[in-house]
Amino acid sequence: NTGAPAATPSKAPTGTFTPTPAATLTSGADVTPEPTPAPTDTPTPAVTPTFTPTPTFTPTPTVAPTKAPEPTKAPDPTKAPDGVVRATIVVSPGTSATRICQMCKDKGIIQSADAMLRYVIAHNLADEFLIGEFDLSSDMDFKAICEKMTGKKIN
Numbered sequence: 001n002t003g004a005p006a007a008t009p010s011k012a013p014t015g016t017f018t019p020t021p022a023a024t025l026t027s028g029a030d031v032t033p034e035p036t037p038a039p040t041d042t043p044t045p046a047v048t049p050t051f052t053p054t055p056t057f058t059p060t061p062t063v064a065p066t067k068a069p070e071p072t073k074a075p076d077p078t079k080a081p082d083g084v085v086r087a088t089i090v091v092s093p094g095t096s097a098t099r100i101c102q103m104c105k106d107k108g109i110i111q112s113a114d115a116m117l118r119y120v121i122a123h124n125l126a127d128e129f130l131i132g133e134f135d136l137s138s139d140m141d142f143k144a145i146c147e148k149m150t151g152k153k154i155n
Contacts, residue, residue, distance in 0.1 A: 085109060085138040091149065097126040104145065109136045116142050125150055 079085050087107035091100060097120050098113075105113040119142040120126055128150040136145055143154050 079108070087136060089134045089136055089149070091129055091131050091134065093131055095129070095131075097121075097129060100129055100149070104136065107136075109138050109140070109145065110142070116145070119143075120146060123154055125152070125154075128152060 085108040087109055089100070089103050089107065089109070098117055101110070101113040101116040101120065104110045104116060110116050123146065125146055130149060130151055134149050136148065140148075146152075147154055
């Protein structure tokens, strides 16, 4: 038993009740809570948040965009009405046999660069190609193409 009188429950007043914080004792002194303001019937106005948009900058083009120029393409091989492709193959100094065979395929003169390269190697022609321009056609076989581009007669 602490010697303090026991608290007696009190009846709450009618109407709106707002709880108040409990009193705190410090250094043995009594602290009295501040009185609670009387409830009112006036509603508290609701706060409506406002939004202010941030302006954005959209640049205006001063010159109409132009289309990029098309890259220059090598002329396409000429395909005759009979379905034969005709093209000119240009061989520069240092052009390898592999590259020559690939150019023939790219122009539509042959179907397989690998097959022509095997033919060139089998006939020891890899280092025999001449420098210059050669008019070839897709109705020529490997023998005719190699004879024309090497200047050699192939058996």
